[in-house]
Amino acid sequence: MSPYDPSAFPPFAVTVDLVVLTVRRHALCALAVRRGESPFQGRWALPGGFVRPDEDLSSAAARELIEETGLCAHDPDSPVQANGAHLEQLATYGDPKRDPRMRVVSVAHLALAPDLPAPRAGGDANSARWAPVDALLAQGGYGREGEQATPLAFDHAQILSDGVERARSKIEYSSLATAFCPPEFTVGELRRVYEAVWGVALDPRNFHRKVTGTPGFLVPTGGTTTRQGGRPAQLFRAGGATLLNPPMLRPDV
Amino acid sequence: MSPYDPSAFPPFAVTVDLVVLTVRRHALCALAVRRGESPFQGRWALPGGFVRPDEDLSSAAARELIEETGLCAHDPDSPVQANGAHLEQLATYGDPKRDPRMRVVSVAHLALAPDLPAPRAGGDANSARWAPVDALLAQGGYGREGEQATPLAFDHAQILSDGVERARSKIEYSSLATAFCPPEFTVGELRRVYEAVWGVALDPRNFHRKVTGTPGFLVPTGGTTTRQGGRPAQLFRAGGATLLNPPMLRPDV
DNA sequence: ATCATAGTCGTCTGCTTGACGATAAACACC
DNA sequence: GGTGTTTATCGTCAAGCAGACGACTATGAT
Numbered sequence: 101m102s103p104y105d106p107s108a109f110p111p112f113a114v115t116v117d118l119v120v121l122t123v124r125r126h127a128l129c130a131l132a133v134r135r136g137e138s139p140f141q142g143r144w145a146l147p148g149g150f151v152r153p154d155e156d157l158s159s160a161a162a163r164e165l166i167e168e169t170g171l172c173a174h175d176p177d178s179p180v181q182a183n184g185a186h187l188e189q190l191a192t193y194g195d196p197k198r199d200p201r202m203r204v205v206s207v208a209h210l211a212l213a214p215d216l217p218a219p220r221a222g223g224d225a226n227s228a229r230w231a232p233v234d235a236l237l238a239q240g241g242y243g244r245e246g247e248q249a250t251p252l253a254f255d256h257a258q259i260l261s262d263g264v265e266r267a268r269s270k271i272e273y274s275s276l277a278t279a280f281c282p283p284e285f286t287v288g289e290l291r292r293v294y295e296a297v298w299g300v301a302l303d304p305r306n307f308h309r310k311v312t313g314t315p316g317f318l319v320p321t322g323g324t325t326t327r328q329g330g331r332p333a334q335l336f337r338a339g340g341a342t343l344l345n346p347p348m349l350r351p352d353v
Numbered sequence: 354m355s356p357y358d359p360s361a362f363p364p365f366a367v368t369v370d371l372v373v374l375t376v377r378r379h380a381l382c383a384l385a386v387r388r389g390e391s392p393f394q395g396r397w398a399l400p401g402g403f404v405r406p407d408e409d410l411s412s413a414a415a416r417e418l419i420e421e422t423g424l425c426a427h428d429p430d431s432p433v434q435a436n437g438a439h440l441e442q443l444a445t446y447g448d449p450k451r452d453p454r455m456r457v458v459s460v461a462h463l464a465l466a467p468d469l470p471a472p473r474a475g476g477d478a479n480s481a482r483w484a485p486v487d488a489l490l491a492q493g494g495y496g497r498e499g500e501q502a503t504p505l506a507f508d509h510a511q512i513l514s515d516g517v518e519r520a521r522s523k524i525e526y527s528s529l530a531t532a533f534c535p536p537e538f539t540v541g542e543l544r545r546v547y548e549a550v551w552g553v554a555l556d557p558r559n560f561h562r563k564v565t566g567t568p569g570f571l572v573p574t575g576g577t578t579t580r581q582g583g584r585p586a587q588l589f590r591a592g593g594a595t596l597l598n599p600p601m602l603r604p605d606v
Numbered sequence: 607a608t609c610a611t612a613g614t615c616g617t618c619t620g621c622t623t624g625a626c627g628a629t630a631a632a633c634a635c636c
Numbered sequence: 637g638g639t640g641t642t643t644a645t646c647g648t649c650a651a652g653c654a655g656a657c658g659a660c661t662a663t664g665a666t
Contacts, residue, residue: 110406111364114447114458153363153456157447192445192460194367194410203406205367205458207445288612306655308614330612331662349654541643559624561645583643584631599622607666614661623652630645636638 112194113204116160117148117256119190119263120169120211122230123280123296128267129230130260131168132252136227139200140253144236146260147228148206161187161209168228171213185213186279190263198255210263212279233264268297273347275317278338284321286333287311300351310348316341365447366457369414370401370509372443372516373422373464375483376533376549381520382483383513384421385505389480392453393506397489399513400481401459414440414462421481424466438466439532443516451508463516465532486517521550526600528570531591537574539586540564553604563601569594 120131132144147168151160162173165187173187187209194205216230237257251257271277271294278285280293291307311317318336326332373384385397400421404413415426418440426440440462447458490510504510524530524547531538533546544560564570571589579585 109366109403109455112367112404112458113362114365114367150362151365151447151458154449156449157445157458189444191442192410194404194460196407196409202362205365205404205410205460207447207458286613303655303657304613305615305657309616310654312614326612326663328612329664330610331614333613346653351655539644556624556626557644558626558646563623565645579632579643581643582633583641584645586644602623604624610665611663612661613663614659616657616659618656618658619654621652621654623650625650626648628645628647630643632641632643634639634641636640 110203113199113202114151115148115204115206116151116157116164117146117193117206117208117259118161118164118168118211119146119208119260120165120171120185120213121233121263121267121280122213122215123293124215124230126292126296127232127234128264128296128299130233130236130264132229132231132236133168134227135253143250143253144231145253146208146256151207157189157207158187158209161189161207161211165209165211169213169216171211171216173211185211186276187211190259190266193255193259195255206259208259208263210266212267212276214280214282233260237261237264268350271297271348272350273344275338275342275344281338284323284325284335284337286325286328286335287318288328288333290318290336294348298350302351314341314344315339317344363456366452366455367404368401368457368459369404369410369417370399370446370459370461370512371414371417371421371464372399372461372513373418373424373438373466374486374516374520374533375466375468376546377468377483379545379549380485380487381517381549381552383486383489383517385482385484385489386421387480388506396503396506397484398506399461399509404460410460411440411442411462414442414460414464418462418464422466422469424464424469426464438464439529440464443512443519446508446512448508459512461512461516463519465520465529467533467535486513490514490517521603524550524601525603526597528591528595528597534591537576537578537588537590539578539581539588540571541581541586543571543589547601551603555604567594567597568592570597 118131122129131147133147135141135143135145147164149164151157165171165173165185172184190208190210192205192207196203198204236252237260252260277290277293281289287308288304290311291302291304295302316339319339321335321337323335324332325335371384375382384400386400388394388396388398400417402417404410418424418426418438425437443461443463445458445460449456451457489505490513505513530543530546534542540561541557543564544555544557548555569592572592574588574590576588577585578588
């Protein structure tokens with residue numbers, strides 16, 4: 101930051117907002133936090149915050165992700181997944197009126213995480229929760245057990261919608277659906293991820309043939325599990341392949 | 354812009370940078386401008402500039418596009434193409450050290466344009482030109498007729514590379530390749546677009562079958578042309594379809 | 607023992623693709 | 637006018653993949 105005439109450019113605030121998606125109970129869910137301050141006080145919003153002066157955008161997103169969920173973002177260039185989530189830049193939102201206080205440009209990021217025990221929000225358990233994206237995006241807003249239905253704050257409904265659309269299309273041609281799964285998972289669990297994200301039913305037999313027949317998508321661990329009931333299923337880990345060729349085909353569209 | 358404590362957030366400069374692509378003489382080319390100021394004075398860079406205080410990001414990108422090329426960006430939600438270019442947000446680059454002067458966050462946009470007579474750069478004809486992306490991205494830099502070879506300024510090589518990759522993958526599953534063509538074009542011209550962007554040779558017969566068989570991709574205008582030599586070819590306009598299903602398949606990959 | 611549940615292996619049919627032969631309609635040149 | 641060149645367009649054939657669906661397997665529940 102060398103000295104430079106600050107009047108030569110208009111100052112902006114830059115934030116990162118996070119669309120954190122997971123699959124819970126057969127539904128695609130997003131992390132939402134309740135705003136404690138004005139504007140939109142008491143409304144649900146996406147987690148996010150200001151980018152610090154010497155911080156990269158992706159670092160800021162990873163920091164927010166840890167603060168909100170405890171998840172470590174794994175480097176997208178490394179095949180390691182560990183207990184971390186997938187994190188990528190989504191898009192940037194900079195409408196001059198998107199924040200009534202000042203000019204804010206928000207660089208939204210998309211995170212995909214396996215099902216987690218519970219969100220944490222700086223200790224305040226009631227101010228962060230997983231909510232089905234359908235409910236968050238429903239025009240009436242979001243209500244649970246009689247709670248007041250309110251739309252998301254700012255332009256966060258648009259951001260969430262864009263993030264969901266990105267996730268829906270990206271699991272078609274990449275192995276990203278495995279980011280929704282624990283380190284070891286069965287073909288059925290992976291299929292339920294696709295079904296939840298796309299909102300469709302898939303044929304278990306054709307799905308099994310497809311994913312086990314795509315080289316590099318899944319590697320068997322040798323173990324089996326019966327946690328879903330029924331016949332024990334083979335356990336797999338995500339393989340090295342990131343791009344699926346040919347892609348998974350989404351019905352209809 | 355209500356009054357608000359300006360010390361509550363760190364100020365950033367926000368710019369838009371443009372990756373403007375076109376196909377000239379069987380090669381994918383990008384618009385490059387020569388920097389007149391420090392830093393990177395005299396080096397080639399992507400066109401761009403500061404976002405104005407009350408301007409949307411996409412408006413800023415469209416304004417820069419007009420200033421640099423005279424092209425009107427057409428609304429991506431409207432099927433009209435007219436004489437305009439396709440314009441979409443690409444990604445945002447915010448490394449704290451990407452500009453040595455100050456903290457700059459740049460929202461890069463991708464524009465796809467038909468072959469144009471010549472770029473204009475505020476009247477200075479020598480400070481803007483179309484250059485093959487291969488040359489701009491070559492590690493040695495860009496040299497033409499003995500001109501000094503220099504890499505692009507800032508992180509613009511990365512931005513250009515990301516833009517080219519986006520274009521390459523997006524013409525697979527969308528009708529965006531038509532954005533590189535004039536309003537009326539032949540199947541052969543469209544095929545040469547694919548060949549230039551992907552850098553491969555495609556079978557004219559299979560390509561013809563594919564694009565004419567995809568509903569909504571092309572609509573015949575009734576006219577024919579012989580501007581490429583050989584047998585006269587039917588003229589087409591871009592159809593309403595934006596997503597190709599099934600997609601065009603890129604050889605190898 | 608029987609049923610319900612979930613996983614896994616096959617089969618068949620239709621569609622799409624890639625390779626490539628054949629024909630058509632213009633121009634260039636002799 | 638004939639001949640070759642160029643580009644466009646139509647057809648054919650085999651291989652591969654996807655969707656529909658039958659059959660069998662291995663567990664737990666009743």
